[in-house]
Amino acid sequence: MRRIRMWKRAAIWLFCFSLLWHNTEAQIRYTIPEELNEGSVVGNVAKDIGLDISDIANRKLRIASDSSTQYFSVDTRTGELVVNGRIDREALCGQSGSCLMPLQIVIENPLQLHRVDIEIQDINDNAPHFPTKETILKIAENVALGARFPLESAEDLDVGKNSLSSYALSNNAVFRLNVKTLEDGKKVPELIVDKPLDREKQSMYKIILTALDGGDLVKSGTSLIQVFVQDINDNEPKFEQSQYKASVLESAQFGSNILSVKATDLDEGLNGEIRYYFGARTPDSVRKSFNINDETGEITVIGKLDYEVTKLYSFDVCAKDKGSPEQEGHSSVRLHIIDENDNVPEIILTSLPSPVSENATVGTVVALINVKDLDSGDNGKVHLNLSARLPFKLKPAFDNHYSLITDSVLDRETIAEYNIELVATDSGVPSLKTTKTINVKVLDINDNPPFFSQSSIIVYIKENSPPGASLFSVSASDIDQDKNAFLSYSILDLSSNHMPASSYFYINSENGTIYSMSSFDYEKVKRFSVAVQAKDRGSPSLSSNVTVHVFILDQNDNVPSIIYPSAVTGSVAHQRMPRSAKAGHLVTKVTAVDADSGHNAWIFYRLAEATDASLFNVNLHTGEVRTKRSVSEQDDSSQRLLIEIKDNGEPIQSTTVTVDILIEDGFHEPISDYRKIRPEADKKTGKITLYLIISLASVSLLCLMTFFILLVKCARGSSGSSSCCIKRSNYAYSNPNRNLQIQLNSDGPIKYVEVLGGDMMSQSQSFGSYLSPMSEFSDFTLVKPSSTTNFTDTLNVLDASLPDSAWTFESQQMHYPKGTRFM
Incomplete structure (x- = not known):
């Protein structure tokens, strides 16, 4: 590659250099x-460019290159x-199909x-070769047939027919070769699984992959493919014995070794590592008595x-291996227990104790009990008894079977449940016994009615x-x-009421709250x-009542x-008086009543307006006009x-009356009694007078x-008793049996008596009287008679005259019965 870069730089330099000359010959x-x-x-480059041989030296023919x-x-x-020097096309041009080497001839x-x-043509001087000489494949033994595994491609520096042409695979019984040609023409070999794998039969395959080129003298390269068959957990552990047998004393101590089981697994690694367990259906009694070591297979007593x-x-x-999925093998174990004498009697409940009703008859069966002793002879003979005296007893049925029955009447409200201890004793020497406690619940029946803490409520x-x-x-x-x-809760109507109580009151059935x-x-x-x-809500339901x-x-x-004065004939009352009347002359007496009671019914009189206010005066309490x-x-x-x-209530209620007084000369008849009704009064006024007389x-x-009863009670009572008291300052009487009270109270110049009598729940009488020190009359005037069932009913007002010095007053404290509630 370095040489290629050098040639490229030289070509660029020569191109630039050629621009300096105007005369450039054709390419060769x-x-x-x-x-x-x-x-x-x-x-012959000199000949090809048209240069004589004699001119070569003179003109200095040479090759220009920056390489x-x-x-x-x-x-x-x-x-x-x-x-x-040596020319290597692969070094100059790599995998390029055409390899040209440009030269500049300078003259x-x-x-x-x-x-x-100069075109450099390829010769088959390079053999195919693999990047790595050894390839390792890991294939699971349960791989599917036809599975493909791409292999590493070989490389050949030659081009054309001298380049990589084909692959070949060494003979084997499981795999075959497939060559896949990519879009760029590259050939990629694939290893295809043609037969099933079994690691336990052959765990590794060594296969030679050969790459061949297409030259006249074929060159090749090889790579070793090692296929390791990966184990899958396809073999279950196998026990050395199909059944293991052993014997052990029943008194064997904790940790005693009984036997060991052993299994093997043909798999490897985790697939061949074995752990030991009890079978899936092993009873709890076995698991509680024995343990198996999961690594060694030792069975011990626990x-x-x-x-x-x-x-x-x-x-x-x-025996389970650690593969995925895990495989397991099975074997059976038979352990014979050697007998020893070590058992206590056993109490068995044939039927669980049944709850018993509190009204159950004597002899009702509560539970069935069985006793047994697994020992033999006298050691197996058992007697069953109750540990304490209870309203139950045991009744023998047949061999070692008993019935637990009631022995007396039960009461759930006294005892709601019983813990009955059963004691079973065998006849062995020494005697062994066992106890068992059973719980018997007493079922409630509706045998108690509801009850109120009070018989009546006020x-x-x-x-x-x-x-x-x-x-x-x-x-x-x-x-x-x-x-x-x-x-x-519900409201019942009493016959004593004129109207149904349910019309006036409502009660919340759940919490008992009464509403008006x-x-x-x-x-x-x-x-x-x-x-x-x-x-x-029992059956039948029970109930209780309380009176409110x-x-x-x-x-x-x-x-x-x-x-009085009556204004029947008009809105104004008419009175007469002599012109000879002196100071303090009683002109008339205004009398009024109030339908209310107590302080609300106290009446006060006041002169609001007068033709001559200096002439007349109205008594505040008696209504006398003088x-x-x-x-x-x-x-x-x-x-x-x-x-x-006006009355004495809050707020104050008031009314007015107009009285016309005619002053006459020669009129000497005094008004002897304000209760006389004028002749012109109608029949209705006469009836009122009659009613007043009867009530009075x-x-x-x-x-x-009442005064007579009071005197008798005081005479019988002790001298220091607080239940009876007679004083000049205050008089009060109280009888705890009859709740009788007489009280003398005052309100300014008004003296009044309150007499209360009768039981709370019985008919009672109450009345009151106003006593004025200013009255000139000593008779009683009925203001408001009353007879009622309520001991606090409205006081009746009586008008009478008593000397001021006859009475002194002290504050009175009212006492209310227990259960009284004020709204």
């Missing part, structure tokens, strides 16, 4: 074979071009340049052997509360289990008794109503008073009876 071409001997004549190697020279005597005096092309349990162990062993709710308010949550318990203890379904009016209804039922007393608390939602001064002649004979009546008599009688 010679053809010679390569490898001519030195001195061989190529041609360091001169392959040719000119004989100056004859003008012949002769070979000056001086005058200067001329001639070109001579567990306790028992002749009475297993007299003979028969199992398979497996709940308070304000009147006018919006519907949907949560009142209270009742809760019951059931000591049964599962669905027998799953409770649901409507708004309540204290003045219409003061108490509801609601029966709540808790019912389980719902008391409506009064709110100040009623305006005071005027009773003169503040003597009537004079200058006073107008017609006086109009606007009196405002009833309440008075009840008051006298």
